[in-house]
Amino acid sequence: MKKEFRKKVISERKNQTSEFINKNSSIITEKILEMDCIKEANTIMLYLDFNNEVKTDHLITKLISLRKTVASPITLKKEHKLIPAQITDPINGLTVNTFGPYNIREPKPDCSPTINVKDLDIVIVPAVAYDKNCYRLGYGGGFYDRFLVNLRPDAKTIGIAFDLQIFDEVPREPHDAQLDFIITESQILIPKN
Template identity: 75%
Template sequence: MKKEFRKKVISDRNNQNYESLCKNSSIITQKILALDCIKKAKNIMLYLDFNNEVKTDELIVKLLSLGKTVSSPITIKEEKKLIPSQIIDLKDGVKIGAYGIREPKPECSPEVEVKDIDVVIVPAVAYDKDCYRLGYGGGFYDRFIERLREDAITVGIAFDLQIFDSVPKEDHDAQLDYIITESQILTPNKF
């Protein structure tokens, strides 16, 4: 069930027109920058977009211009592990890594301590309205989120077409603090 669901959502996401993908990514970027947790954060980790995900380059440039420490994960496939590595130069400090996803070049991107991260912006295939995510199936982010400080904030970003009443989930799947789309900001109903 998870596999078919993933496939359908990825297909829908890939069928978006490029102009609206860019426009909606910009809207989402502005909403993220307006969040208090982002304004207060010193150290923010986020993904480098891939395969019609919400575009993150504009957000990275703006966060760097605000003096934030910005990192992205280097994926260690064999260990199913993400290593947060500082982005110094988005143009020349990035390469294609595991799974064909852009990641910081290790030689010019110092590793960031997981306990120093204030906010993590995570990718996903889909989210539900209670802020659970359906990832790509490797469990990399679920494992990573477990290692964060208790007060670290987790933010999912997605397009409206990736939000559902419920998504297939398991006990180890992480519930995020926010989901931001072009039209809404969701927070979990924890009451």
């Protein structure tokens, strides 16, 4: 069930125009920058977008200009884990991880200092879909579910998505993470329970 659901949502997101993706990514970026938890945070980890996800490059540049420490994950496929690494140069400091299944951009290990997970104030999480109670349906690898349990209790988790990725319910299992906020172009969701 998860597989078919995931496939359907990814297909719908892939079919959006670049105008739709860029316009709504900008709206979402502005909403994020207005959040108190973002303004107060020192260290923020977020994903590098691919495949018509909410774009994050402008957000990264803006957060760095606000003197935030900005990190993105390096994927260790064999160990099945994510390592936060600082983005020191958003133009030349990134590479494509060809070992992973998705060819996702990552910070270059040789010029990106790693960051202790306990130093993260906020993690902006990718997903295929979310439900209205802030549960996420990821890409199926479980990397983020395993990663998020290691955060400090006061660290905040934020999902960003387009409205078309929000559902009343998404297929989930007990280990699936519930986030603190979901931000879309038209709404900010917080958990009901």
